Amino acid sequence: MWRKIHSNRDPRDTLFSEIKKEFQPYFTKGAGCFRSATTNYPRLFLGGMIVALLISIALSFTVFRLSDKVVTVTVKPHSNPATDGFEQIMRATGKLRETIRLKRLVDSLTAKKQLSKADTLLLDSALDSLQQIHYTLNKSS
Template structure:
């Protein structure tokens, strides 16, 4: 049932080399046709290139006002707190969040360590996991 399959494939053959063998004739014909077209009509190709660049420039300028987001100057700017107190407040908030996270993790670990969970354990676990998710989302950056 389980026989070893022997292959006569050359190990140096790769997918690229096989594709190259198969399609090189068509690629060479396409390269020849492209070169003859370029050499036969150089002024036309140059003019076409310039026309495409000009069309690209015109479209970029014409569509530029649609790509720019609406002006945010209409919103009332918030009063900026002093940088030192704002930084200290962020540090305090992060510390409190870390303390609460550690407390909740310990509680979750103690609940999940039990072999069987009661209904109150399940509800407490869901509440703690929701609190952890809320802390992670609202953590100051």
């Protein structure tokens, strides 16, 4: 099968220590340049830090402000097509029965020669109910 490979590396050597060994001159040079710049121009760096803080404050109160809108999640109930169809048939049957009852009432009231105030109100109510049933039937189809 496979032979074991034995390495004689120092266990103290890690990835970070190897990267540090490789790039040490660049890190040292960069740190020296930064140190000399901060000692030569301290007010410039202080002003830069203050400007960065002010920009951060302004952005946090304007651009990055969280909206207080509440998100409502609507969950559709599990539907059963057979039950839904049967319920729709039952609703249509109920509306049809109500329509027939109201039609008979309107016919009986219009057959009278003289209507009383109560008959007039009943007729008006029945016609409004018929109109609403007609509207809901046309809306659902």
